[in-house]
Amino acid sequence: MSTALTDPAPVDAVIIxxxxxxxxxxxxxRALMENDIANTEIVVVDNASPVSLDRVRRAFPDVRFITETKKGAAHARNRGVAETTAQRLFFIDADCVPASDWLTIGREIANLADLIGGRVDVFDETPPPRSGAEAFEAVFAFNFRRYIEVQGFSGAGNLLTRRDVFDAIGGFINGVSEDQEWTMRAVSCGYSLIYxxxxxxxxxxRRDWPALKAxxxxxxxxxxxxxxxxxAARLRWxxxxxxxxxxxxxxxxxxxxxDKLASTGEVVRAISTLFRLRCQRMVWMLRQAAGGTI
Known part of the structure; x- marks a missing residue:
């Protein structure tokens, strides 16, 4: 069961x-409320959505809702940090579902490194069989272990860090892959990152090809x-x-x-989507290198 937010000086902040x-x-x-949220401030930073959040606000009266008119997740995350005083910062995206022990595990491991990225599992929102996009994502999406241990960065959909780290390296930068750039910047400054x-x-x-392509x-x-x-950079590209x-x-x-695909049909659709997407990315990248847009 969740614990009410009563501490005026929260130890942890969850930025969404x-x-x-x-x-x-x-x-x-709702998934966060299944966690132990004692001494935790949950902050939703909305990028001036055209749809009303009044129903959500009423359902979660202990959650802080803030509006950030500058578009982009980078601005929203930066605003969320600025609006809190907690020293431990949990980042999660609004479309993610945290495990019921997400905060508890985060507190247990917080001292292991300056930045900690976690596991992101994929689930389908539609009934089986999977589309090509869903099958592709089941195999390839969100390999945070590889991102962190091989490529040296983490996504911010499941990221734990501290305020002093954030203050030292500055906020997320909009217009680039902001979580990748931010975590790589932190590592380059000597801060540790683990999975x-x-x-x-x-x-x-992603449910279908248009969503995956976007x-x-x-x-x-x-x-x-x-x-x-x-x-030289364009030639590498x-x-x-x-x-x-x-x-x-x-x-x-x-x-x-x-072992994540349930049938031969899903395997075939995943392989088809794999080739389609990689060929599409090739076209985009060649356009970019030539000075065009995609």
């Missing part, structure tokens, strides 16, 4: 950026901003783009051997 998705936000908050499998949240899979278009745009626009179809071949065995 939100835009125009009240049902998923409500699902996130913790017990720190668990879940995220819905996700990867945004991701490709943000990644190019981090890549740089100089000649061309090579990465040209390698995309080959990477689909390399990753096909991962799909075929995955």
């Amino acid at each position: 950026p939100h835009y125009n998705d009240p049902p998923r936000l409500e699902r996130c908050l 913790e499998d017990r720190l668990r949240v879940s995220h819905p899979s 996700k990867w278009r945004r991701t490709t745009q943000e990644a190019y901003q981090l890549n740089g626009g100089g000649l 061309v090579l990465r783009g040209l390698a995309m179809p080959a990477s689909a071949v390399v990753h096909t065995p991962k799909v075929m051997s995955s």
Whole structure:
């Protein structure tokens, strides 16, 4: 059972950026209420959604709702931190569902590193069988262990850090892959980043090709901003783009051997989506390197 928010000086703050998705936000908050929220301030920072949050506000009177008119999750997260005084900061996205022990585990492991990214499982919001997009996401989406231990960054959909770290390196930057840039900036400043499998949240899979395509278009745009626009950087981007179809071949065995897919049909749809997406990304990346838009 949850504990009422009564401490005037919270130890922990949960920062949730939100835009125009009240049902998923409500699902996130209900899951948070299954946690031990003693001495915890939960802050929803809404990016001036066109839909009303009045019903959600009434359902969760102990949650603080703040409006940030500057668009983007980076601005929302920064505003959330500025509105709190807690020294321990939990970041989660509004469409994520935290495990019932998410906060408890976070408190237990908080001293292990300066930044801790956790596990993000994928679940479907539609009944089976899975679409190609859902099957692809079941295999490939949100590999936070690889992000952290191989690539050196974490997403902010499941991230724990401290206020002194945030104050030292500054806030998230809008217009780039803000969580990747922020965590990499922290690591470059000497702060430690680790993966913790017990720190668990879940995220819905993209339902169809348009949703998956939109996700990867945004991701490709943000990644190019981090890549740089100089000649050498653009040449590297061309090579990465040209390698995309080959990477689909390399990753096909991962799909075929995955225990997350329930049928041969799901395997076939996942492989088809894998090749379709990697070829699409190649086209986007070559356009970017040539100075175009995607």
